[in-house]
Amino acid sequence: MQVQPYIHFDGRCEEAIEFYRRAVGAEVSALMRFKENPNPEMSPPGMGEKIMHSALRIGQTTLMASDGGQCPAAGSAAGPTFKGFSLTLVASNDAEADRLFNALGQGGQVQMPLGKTFFASSFGMLTDRFGVSWMVINER
Numbered sequence: 001m002q003v004q005p006y007i008h009f010d011g012r013c014e015e016a017i018e019f020y021r022r023a024v025g026a027e028v029s030a031l032m033r034f035k036e037n038p039n040p041e042m043s044p045p046g047m048g049e050k051i052m053h054s055a056l057r058i059g060q061t062t063l064m065a066s067d068g069g070q071c072p073a074a075g076s077a078a079g080p081t082f083k084g085f086s087l088t089l090v091a092s093n094d095a096e097a098d099r100l101f102n103a104l105g106q107g108g109q110v111q112m113p114l115g116k117t118f119f120a121s122s123f124g125m126l127t128d129r130f131g132v133s134w135m136v137i138n139e140r
Helices: 013-024 094-105
Strands: 006-008 027-033 051-058 061-066 087-090 109-115 122-127 133-138
Touching: 013 027, 013 051, 013 061, 013 094, 087 094, 094 109, 094 122, 094 133
Parallel strands: 006 061, 087 133
Antiparallel strands: 027 051, 051 061, 109 122, 122 133
């Protein structure tokens, strides 16, 4: 059994995919636009070019993402809210932790700067530009 996060980006999924490609080396293993739906009447109006489903491989994890699901076709003024969870990246060394933390933090907000703690040689928390909460850790 696996648990795989599925994030709804309220119309910014393609931008998020490109950001995660650059920031954490995400690889797209699947991508389907709403216009490719074999039942077009089931697709929200105006969403043809938006992403209906995607799968991103980050290390050994698959993160799924979409523009649909929780958002209306026009998107909400406030955008999506991601509360009560964080995605965690486990780095193999402090230099990698630093690189990942800085890349994800571009345009985001740091909650806890990356630094040494009693439980890790590097640990930090941030919210990226899309509002997704991340923790980066090197436990060694």
